[in-house]
Amino acid sequence: MAREDGLDSAVAAMRSGDEAAFRRVYRAVQPPLLRYLTVLVGAADAEDVASEAWAQAFRDLDRFEGDADGFRGWITTIARNRALDHLRHARRRPTSDEPVERMVELRDDSDVEGDTLGRVQSEAVLALIATLPRDQAEAVMLRTVLGFDAPTAARILGKRPGAVRAAAHRGLRQLAKKLSEEP
Template identity: 45%
Template sequence: MVRADESLDAAFEAARAGDEHAFVKLWRVLQPPLLRYLTVRGNDSPEDLAAETWLQVVRDLKRFDGGLAEFRAWLFTVARNRAIDHGRARAARPAVPVAEPPSTEVMASAEVVVMNQVSTESALALVATLPPEQAELVMLRVVAGLEVADVAHIVGKKPGTVRVGVHRALKALARELSDQETQEVT
């Protein structure tokens, strides 16, 4: 994992200097967790929000001051703000019924045993059963792999609150998964 992070660090620095190939590498690594995060937030167009997020990143990357860890936190902060703005704009417009959007296939996270036991689609559905605040914490901390301090900064909470929220959310997910397995057996 250290080699991958070093390689990504190098790609980040090169992308910041204007290397398009390095930016593509960053995008390939960070796009899947970004899409998962936006999908679980309940956005009806996660791909569009991700594209808007990356456009802002491209515009502002040369002015960005920080390393790769700060960049990841910034990327998810931009995405969160885009999603909030999109939600506000959607709430201001009258609802028009539309067909159900096609499901987006995303890679499953290997960081949590709960997530390893179910398919990606089931995992996203399981996380979506959490209260929105807890689902967001799980997506940022576990799926996106951000540090507690970065998640705390993004959501505007104290690190201890984030740790407790993630712990409670994961316990709830484990309980829900156990209940589902028990129902399947009986």
């Protein structure tokens, strides 16, 4: 993935306690991280999981050593672990027995008309990726959307680089097939 010039120096400055550098790194890393988490846990929970990941990364920043790519891999690994914890917890959480008719009366503050075409397309792409089997969806997100190389994606997923490449290839092939079947 192409990095902004100086992101390596921003990561180094962030590790030294520079708040402006932290903001710069956050602004560069957060959007793709959020897209990845959206595929894992859904749009409704992605922000919360990302916040937990950043909080943990901030607490453990003294343990991190590396450049911008290393930091992106590190925070993505933390986020993935938080996402898996979230999914395990959600499976144990009881669901509401509230009838759907009562939900219709709830107020919706969102401005649907204010959404941009780009956001709608991005959400459609993420939704399509989310239909893949989990290993393929994660491999596609890490390799194609977030731009990690196979060894970094493999470390994040706890797999071998070849397995990640194969899962990404299978996922992309399935996505191509799904897109060709659409009217």
